Amino acid sequence: MNRINELFGIKYPIIQGGMIWCSGWELASAVSNAGGLGLIGSGSMYPDVLRLQIKKCKQATEKPFGVNIPLLYPDIEAHISIVIEEGVKVVFTSAGSPKKYTSRLQSHGIKVVHVIASKKFALKSVEAGVDAIVAEGFEAGGHNGVEEITTMCLIPMIKDVVKIPVIAAGGIGGGRAMLAAIALGADGVQIGSRFIASDECSAHINFKNKVVNANEGETDLTLKELTAVRLMKNKFYNQIQEAYANDANKEDLRILLGRGRAKIGMFEGDLEEGELEVGQVSAMIKKIMPVAEIIKEITDEYEAERMKIISL
């Protein structure tokens, strides 16, 4: 029995990454219904919106689902209270210390998973008592670590120092990468970008189309002085690079970033002024598909590649 399947009560060890503006109840419930674990990305939600999203998700699936809570956003206390009140069974925390909320959430029967990008924070998460960790490589989209350690290097390194289940993230959009992650020692995978190109993703169609047309080298990990983020190269990205060239300090960058850039880009579809968070694997994503078909394609490819490995 796979430890991740067992921990969450799911069929495939595939977690859909919680992505701001992209993963509401529709995406999360579709992934859970297809046998993975769907996550509502709460980072872009006001408390009342989050509560409504959870309620709708419960109506849309009887399968387990979770909520991703980036600890750097405002309303964090309200979000923690809501997931407890609403009886959510799984919480993924990220971008903050795992010490603060883990035991409180667990005391309500919630499984807690923390997202890390280095050995140092993996060990801190174990110390905080989390049930599992997501080890996220440099190639992943959205917020990320500054250590730039790639999935290929990160997973075996983490597996050598922790005993709890490890979910690999970063660069995984298909069955070959999923099998590679398992070969590296991961117990499961978290897939984000691939699910942007799904019918059920709440992102604007312009952003979905941008993702399926992306080519290699069109994302970059930047804004490390604020919170490091991998995003697509567009007008807004070019402005960031110009700011760097002009010796911008942290405050200048904060002003340039402003408020709502992610919403403008990913939810409202302004591909030039908006922040478009996506991973390197976008270069491999070619088609917007229903979630159930994406999961079938990934698991079929995984099994076919596994058979090839067996026959070597």
Add this chain to the structure above:
Amino acid sequence: MNRINELFGIKYPIIQGGMIWCSGWELASAVSNAGGLGLIGSGSMYPDVLRLQIKKCKQATEKPFGVNIPLLYPDIEAHISIVIEEGVKVVFTSAGSPKKYTSRLQSHGIKVVHVIASKKFALKSVEAGVDAIVAEGFEAGGHNGVEEITTMCLIPMIKDVVKIPVIAAGGIGGGRAMLAAIALGADGVQIGSRFIASDECSAHINFKNKVVNANEGETDLTLKELTAVRLMKNKFYNQIQEAYANDANKEDLRILLGRGRAKIGMFEGDLEEGELEVGQVSAMIKKIMPVAEIIKEITDEYEAERMKIISL
């Protein structure tokens, strides 16, 4: 039959990366004798040194071996002539256009492999008629592409567009990563950093010890304006970062780099003033070992992990 084993006439699809100041005839012949393909790294050698190294390698092994020729170094014409005259059977070219020498080398019965870090250059290599490519991810040590595409993302993307054999490089130091590379679709692997920590490597013992004591986050891909290179963070690296902070231009950087930095660091063992080229996987390398034991450990771990995948 594995296509890489067949192409080179070797037992394991493991290529030892050609590394300046680190891979002379002793390392290359040891790897070839252990069943992989050893490469003499010619980038740090004057023509007469290269000729002598090839002659010694021929005496030390009856197995196939090759020479890595970075096309950006001086003496390139002399190096090409020498490998032809000395009857070398395999040449890996890198850091330049594959169009220039491929057919000339092949007309002398030499198998030609070109190192790339993006789909764009993979397709150019196919057009140039190379026998195979090395697809090298962002995490790899030494000279690298500027696209920052990681091994996890690069290999499946390349495999989807080329038919010739693909050797994965970057982040591979053990059997788990080797199996992951094969799962991603690679036909073989190129391993560099791990072989620095070998008895037969010509690097200074100080550098070998530095590699086995390296921790995560201690390398960085820098100097993209000249030739992008992944190196260890030391005094010289800090000087580069200071230069960037002071708006250094390309010429300033060239002056700072100066001549012989790599020799000073890797061959003479000055860990502060020298350039120490190594990959992210250095954080996983714990011991200096004989080459034969390294290859046995990698292939044993590969087989053990393959059995785990089979039993899933």
